[in-house]
Amino acid sequence: xxxxxxxxxxxxxxxxxxxxxxxxxxxxxxxxxxxxxxxxxxxxxxxxxxxxxxxxxxxxxxxxxxxxxxxxxxxxxxxxxxxxxxxxxxxxxxxxxxxxxxxxxxxxxxxxxxxxxxxxxxxxxxxxxxxxxxxxxxxxxxxxxxxxxxxxxxxxxxxxxxxxxxxxxxxxxxxxxxxxxxxxxxxxxxxxxxxxxxxxxxxxxxxxxxxxxxxxxxxxxxxxxxxxxxxxx
Numbered sequence: 001x002x003x004x005x006x007x008x009x010x011x012x013x014x015x016x017x018x019x020x021x022x023x024x025x026x027x028x029x030x031x032x033x034x035x036x037x038x039x040x041x042x043x044x045x046x047x048x049x050x051x052x053x054x055x056x057x058x059x060x061x062x063x064x065x066x067x068x069x070x071x072x073x074x075x076x077x078x079x080x081x082x083x084x085x086x087x088x089x090x091x092x093x094x095x096x097x098x099x100x101x102x103x104x105x106x107x108x109x110x111x112x113x114x115x116x117x118x119x120x121x122x123x124x125x126x127x128x129x130x131x132x133x134x135x136x137x138x139x140x141x142x143x144x145x146x147x148x149x150x151x152x153x154x155x156x157x158x159x160x161x162x163x164x165x166x167x168x169x170x171x172x173x174x175x176x177x178x179x180x181x182x183x184x185x186x187x188x189x190x191x192x193x194x195x196x197x198x199x200x201x202x203x204x205x206x207x208x209x210x211x212x213x214x215x216x217x218x219x220x221x222x223x224x225x226x227x228x229x230x231x232x233x
Contacts, residue, residue: 005046034058091201170230
């Protein structure tokens with residue numbers, strides 16, 4: 001049973017969404033501000049977090065930033081209808097997805113299931129394969145699905161589930177172009193709609209993380225109007 005941390009200062013949302021998630025078989029822990037959630041995470045991490053962005057005592061952005069210092073736990077943001085800047089900022093900071101308020105609880109459930117399935121896929125991708133052959137090496141890049149680990153020029157890079165899957169999809173066939181639609185299929189189930197900007201934000205975040213260990217990283221090429229390509233270096 002996956003543990004979901006629901007963090008929102010709206011008690012109506014906490015009550016209604018937690019009831020829906022529990023009915024779907026999830027173990028739900030609720031918090032009405034970011035600080036109380038962070039305190040609880042220091043004792044036990046959830047399998048996935050659903051954070052409202054605007055909260056007292058620590059908003060969702062600050063909570064995500066603190067969480068990312070020690071964990072890759074996937075996070076979905078709940079955002080207000082017009083908070084486009086917050087959505088993009090959240091994705092750049094390492095959120096895995098976002099849902100706009102008011103939202104369909106069924107949609108939220110599907111997005112949670114989608115992200116959890118992606119985590120399971122990473123863990124089981126190399127099942128039954130000898131450990132040494134499960135590691136993918138492309139030039140200076142090394143990716144180990146069993147450990148969800150990535151290194152560039154021997155330096156470790158911490159990626160979210162979505163970032164890992166996108167990099168894996170691009171690097172698996174160097175030189176071949178992946179359209180945004182193809183990358184959406186890799187990162188999201190077909191039940192979940194995302195637009196081009198979401199993929200672009202993930203790619204920008206991915207590049208930023210790679211450049212944090214190598215200022216000259218340029219292996220991911222943008223082909224404007226077409227998509228992205230991994231060039232083996």
